[in-house]
Amino acid sequence: MxxxxxxxxxxxxxxxxxxxxxxxxxxxxxxxxxxxxRKVEEVLLRDDIKIPDYTDTLAVTNEILSKQTKTIATLAGxxxxxxLPDDYQTQMESARSxxxxxLRGVTAAAVKAFDDAAKSVSATLVQVHSVRQQRQLxxxxxxxxxxxxxxxxxxxx
Numbered sequence: 001m002x003x004x005x006x007x008x009x010x011x012x013x014x015x016x017x018x019x020x021x022x023x024x025x026x027x028x029x030x031x032x033x034x035x036x037x038r039k040v041e042e043v044l045l046r047d048d049i050k051i052p053d054y055t056d057t058l059a060v061t062n063e064i065l066s067k068q069t070k071t072i073a074t075l076a077g078x079x080x081x082x083x084l085p086d087d088y089q090t091q092m093e094s095a096r097s098x099x100x101x102x103l104r105g106v107t108a109a110a111v112k113a114f115d116d117a118a119k120s121v122s123a124t125l126v127q128v129h130s131v132r133q134q135r136q137l138x139x140x141x142x143x144x145x146x147x148x149x150x151x152x153x154x155x156x157x
Contacts, residue, residue, distance in 0.1 A: 043049065075081060083091070 080088075
């Protein structure tokens with residue numbers, strides 16, 4: 001039990017010593033603070049100190065701050081800054097979906113145009129082939145007709 005009392009007593013002595021050290025430090029700084037205050041008062045009481053006129057600099061600074069305030073107000077009113085990440089994501093997905101649908105429509109139209117062009121070329125090729133066949137048949141018919149005419153005239157004579 002004596003050990004507990006001694007420990008508490010030692011702790012109290014340590015605390016008292018710490019407070020005494022802090023009190024001494026504050027008193028020693030009081031003198032330094034008083035000296036500093038006297039020096040500041042002496043400087044302020046001097047007449048030869050000229051304080052610069054910052055009116056122009058402050059006016060420019062005020063103008064810059066005014067412009068920046070307007071810019072910040074504009075930005076703050078921007079719908080983009082009002083969006084939460086989820087809102088932004090929803091809008092982006094919606095825009096992507098619309099663009100995909102538009103691209104599908106354009107692609108479908110291009111495929112249809114290509115198919116129509118291919119059918120047109122195919123039909124033209126069929127016509128060209130038919131014309132060639134007709135010319136060949138007409139040539140053959142002309143040769144056959146000439147042969148028949150020659151044979152017919154030989155038979156008649």
